[in-house]
Amino acid sequence: MIWSDDRSTSASADLGSGGVDAAEIGVIGLGRMAQALVLPLIEAGLIDRERLRAVVASEASAQRLRQSHQLAVSTDPLQAWQAPVVLLAVKPQQLEAVATALGAVAEGPRPRLLISVLAGVTLARLQRLFPSCRCVRAVPNTPCLVRAGLTGLAWGEGVSAEQQEWVRLLFARVGEVLELPEPQLDAFLALTSSGPAFVALVAEAMADGAVAAGLPRSLAQHLAHRTLAGTAALLQERELHPGQLKDMVTSPAGTTIAGLRHLERAGLRSALIEAVLAAAERSRELA
Numbered sequence: 001m002i003w004s005d006d007r008s009t010s011a012s013a014d015l016g017s018g019g020v021d022a023a024e025i026g027v028i029g030l031g032r033m034a035q036a037l038v039l040p041l042i043e044a045g046l047i048d049r050e051r052l053r054a055v056v057a058s059e060a061s062a063q064r065l066r067q068s069h070q071l072a073v074s075t076d077p078l079q080a081w082q083a084p085v086v087l088l089a090v091k092p093q094q095l096e097a098v099a100t101a102l103g104a105v106a107e108g109p110r111p112r113l114l115i116s117v118l119a120g121v122t123l124a125r126l127q128r129l130f131p132s133c134r135c136v137r138a139v140p141n142t143p144c145l146v147r148a149g150l151t152g153l154a155w156g157e158g159v160s161a162e163q164q165e166w167v168r169l170l171f172a173r174v175g176e177v178l179e180l181p182e183p184q185l186d187a188f189l190a191l192t193s194s195g196p197a198f199v200a201l202v203a204e205a206m207a208d209g210a211v212a213a214g215l216p217r218s219l220a221q222h223l224a225h226r227t228l229a230g231t232a233a234l235l236q237e238r239e240l241h242p243g244q245l246k247d248m249v250t251s252p253a254g255t256t257i258a259g260l261r262h263l264e265r266a267g268l269r270s271a272l273i274e275a276v277l278a279a280a281e282r283s284r285e286l287a
């Protein structure tokens with residue numbers, strides 16, 4: 001259980017491996033990020049499909065989600081707000097509208113725990129907007145969809161040890177969880193949440209190169225993905241420094257050094273460094 005107060009009877013939330021009793025969770029903004037988190041948890045039986053109360057902005061989205069995932073999705077934020085735990089996953093620009101709608105509700109049950117995935121929205125701001133909730137700031141990434149995600153967590157004031165453990169377990173089901181001081185979350189987001197887009201660009205460009213060199217498109221794409229995945233696995237499993245791996249595949253006057261010369265001339269390293277830095281700065285700006 002994550003609560004020990006008077007609301008606890010309505011929501012047992014043991015996410016342990018045995019005897020899962022899936023929690024009642026509200027989701028405000030069941031868009032791409034929330035789906036990347038929630039759908040694998042539903043598949044794993046850790047969130048009960050029947051007890052998920054999801055909210056989106058438009059009836060068209062709600063209908064699409066009801067049909068595609070057989071979920072109870074509405075456009076009334078109160079539907080989600082009455083759950084003991086709420087995952088907040090609207091765009092940062094949509095936060096004020098949500099807070100205004102919920103702030104107008106004077107009575108009734110409220111979530112004990114609010115987990116926000118909004119880029120750049122600080123714990124202090126969440127606490128100001130939702131004073132009755134304990135707040136957690138989470139930075140998950142899209143590979144959570146295939147349970148290969150990364151999530152950074154920072155705790156707001158008053159989040160109990162039990163609640164922390166519950167949140168850790170929740171995100172651990174879709175990948176690795178790291179706890180960081182809140183100021184580091186912008187850099188974490190830049191690398192791990194924006195990073196998949198940067199890596200996808202590299203995968204696409206490498207496949208383009210292979211097509212230019214004569215391979216069919218589908219084969220080129222498959223090989224590009226496998227090369228990225230295999231390289232990441234090798235770096236991790238052998239605990240290699242990237243420079244070591246580069247040197248392992250670079251023979252004198254060979255093919256790889258010919259390609260590396262081009263990458264250095266084009267400034268690939270500098271472009272990637274600046275891309276991560278720009279994403280971190282944008283995250284700070286959003287705050």
Ligand SMILES: NC(=O)c1ccc[n+]([C@@H]2O[C@H](COP(=O)([O-])OP(=O)(O)OC[C@H]3O[C@@H](n4cnc5c(N)ncnc54)[C@H](OP(=O)(O)O)[C@@H]3O)[C@@H](O)[C@H]2O)c1
Nearest residue numbers: 029030031032033056057058061089090091092118119193
């Ligand atoms: N994508 C990532 O990798 C990533 C990583 C970390 C954090 N995040 C954060 O995740 C959040 C969501 O990003 P996303 O890419 O999932 O965006 P998204 O796909 O556009 O999803 C936003 C969702 O919020 C709903 N919404 C908008 N206004 C609402 C309101 N007033 N009440 C209820 N629901 C409302 C939208 O409904 P409609 O469909 O009807 O418009 C949509 O379902 C952002 O704050 C972002 O910073 C994303």
